[in-house]
Amino acid sequence: MIESGLERVIPAFRSVCGEDGVSLSEAVREQHGRDESVHRCCPPDVVVWPRSVEEVSALAKICHHHCLPIIPFGTGTGLEGGVGAVEGGVCFSLRNMDRVLDVHQEDFDVTVEPGVTRKALNSYLRDTGLWFPVDPGADASLCGMAATSASGTNAVRYGTMRENVLNLEVVLADGTIIHTAGRGRRTRKTSAGYNLTNLFVGSEGTLGLITKTTLRLYGVPEAMVSAVCTFPSVQAAVDSTVQVLQAGVPIARIEFLDDVMIDACNRFNSLSYPVAPTLFLEFHGSEKSLEEQVTVTEEITRDNSGSDFNWARDAETRGRLWKARHDAWYAALALRPGCKAYSTDVCVPLSHLPQIIVETKEDLVLNRLTGPIAGHVGDGNFHCIMVMDPNDQDEVTRVQEFTERLARRALALDGTCTGEHGVGLGKRALLREEMGPMAIEVMQGLKATLDPKNLMNPGKVL
Numbered sequence: 001m002i003e004s005g006l007e008r009v010i011p012a013f014r015s016v017c018g019e020d021g022v023s024l025s026e027a028v029r030e031q032h033g034r035d036e037s038v039h040r041c042c043p044p045d046v047v048v049w050p051r052s053v054e055e056v057s058a059l060a061k062i063c064h065h066h067c068l069p070i071i072p073f074g075t076g077t078g079l080e081g082g083v084g085a086v087e088g089g090v091c092f093s094l095r096n097m098d099r100v101l102d103v104h105q106e107d108f109d110v111t112v113e114p115g116v117t118r119k120a121l122n123s124y125l126r127d128t129g130l131w132f133p134v135d136p137g138a139d140a141s142l143c144g145m146a147a148t149s150a151s152g153t154n155a156v157r158y159g160t161m162r163e164n165v166l167n168l169e170v171v172l173a174d175g176t177i178i179h180t181a182g183r184g185r186r187t188r189k190t191s192a193g194y195n196l197t198n199l200f201v202g203s204e205g206t207l208g209l210i211t212k213t214t215l216r217l218y219g220v221p222e223a224m225v226s227a228v229c230t231f232p233s234v235q236a237a238v239d240s241t242v243q244v245l246q247a248g249v250p251i252a253r254i255e256f257l258d259d260v261m262i263d264a265c266n267r268f269n270s271l272s273y274p275v276a277p278t279l280f281l282e283f284h285g286s287e288k289s290l291e292e293q294v295t296v297t298e299e300i301t302r303d304n305s306g307s308d309f310n311w312a313r314d315a316e317t318r319g320r321l322w323k324a325r326h327d328a329w330y331a332a333l334a335l336r337p338g339c340k341a342y343s344t345d346v347c348v349p350l351s352h353l354p355q356i357i358v359e360t361k362e363d364l365v366l367n368r369l370t371g372p373i374a375g376h377v378g379d380g381n382f383h384c385i386m387v388m389d390p391n392d393q394d395e396v397t398r399v400q401e402f403t404e405r406l407a408r409r410a411l412a413l414d415g416t417c418t419g420e421h422g423v424g425l426g427k428r429a430l431l432r433e434e435m436g437p438m439a440i441e442v443m444q445g446l447k448a449t450l451d452p453k454n455l456m457n458p459g460k461v462l
């Protein structure tokens, strides 16, 4: 932003959200110019903290009038550089809008403001018997999760953000406020017109600022059982997954860790799981249905030479078991202290999963790269957590080439370059390959209609 422009707009911003709601401090701007990814920090020119949708709208109108880029900021846990202000501009930190607005227990839905995180929502719901299951590991904001179409370990049973967002309140670049399913609507089904809700889910802040989301809730299951099981090969672990799903077992989580990842988890959490392809599983339901799910799964995994079954029934043991999986990112980083990590995120149809994982592991060895694999295997989605020395240019180049090869391998197998992290800064060229020129043109047309001045999070996605 040019200096004179900045001088003109700051008093206007302050008149909307107060002295405390605007910051030009270098430290604050730097903090808002990066997420958890390896993308370099791109600080905005100014950070604002609106307290209501009216303030978001008023601030957006000022930006629109002065042609200033608008970058929405949730909790900054994104992994694709989505919050970097590549063209400068105004970061809208939405953390002060943190109210849980309407819990409809009988209808299993809730509406939240953008500062509410998934953990905050679940502790708010503690006494209601309800919970929100989409779980990206990090304690992300729910509107940020809608913006990136996040998912995580529970998606195989409960779906991703796409299946769980019922309505969104969005402020467009010119300050207009819309409700993507109509104001106050919160039905499970709708055939009413175009699906604007799912246009904004996954739009990564490039179409508007999400200022409310209405979400589906679920009953807390009567009982839960978790398990860890070891396999002689990747193929055997994935075959078990496919057969469990084909058998109609409503499994809640089924996560794959390769030998390198389980070794890293063992070291990081002082555990002693066998160093081999491993599945972490979880079942939700009534005591009776759990018995049946567990029996069928045990039979299938045994038929695929699964061994070393560890079952966890009480909450504490289950918590310990899943902590190992949730710490995978930090366990990977601890393999090479001082290094940085980048997580790939491809997703393929389930039947292609063994082939792509086996080829990817060969590629890692051939190119002398550290990339433990952890996967939401029930969805065909897996991560190579690439641990690298950012000061070693040769290694950085090898990682970049590897991640592109991996994404193209997924595209060749009818898959996608990103199952849940989004496109952000680094996957724009891959998105073009994935969608083809005509679909990209339609996306550009939609963007131009909603944001003709290209102010919303410029430089991302398209």
Ligand SMILES: Cc1cc2nc3c(=O)[nH]c(=O)nc-3n(C[C@H](O)[C@H](O)[C@H](O)COP(=O)(O)OP(=O)(O)OC[C@H]3O[C@@H](n4cnc5c(N)ncnc54)[C@H](O)[C@@H]3O)c2cc1C
Pocket (backbone or CB within 6 Å): 035, 036, 071, 072, 073, 074, 075, 076, 077, 078, 079, 081, 082, 083, 094, 114, 135, 136, 137, 138, 139, 140, 141, 142, 143, 144, 145, 146, 147, 148, 149, 150, 151, 152, 153, 204, 205, 206, 208, 209, 210, 211, 329, 420, 421, 457, 460
């Ligand atoms: C250790 C670790 C593990 C992770 N595991 C997973 C995983 O398993 N699955 C998964 O899906 N993700 C995972 N993530 C990534 C991350 O948690 C998700 O992408 C999350 O959805 C980002 O939410 P956020 O609030 O932090 O968004 P931010 O990082 O603040 O923003 C992400 C993008 O969304 C936009 N945005 C944010 N808020 C809004 C809003 N209110 N309106 C419009 N646009 C907005 C931003 O401009 C940016 O483009 C992981 C991250 C970490 C650090």
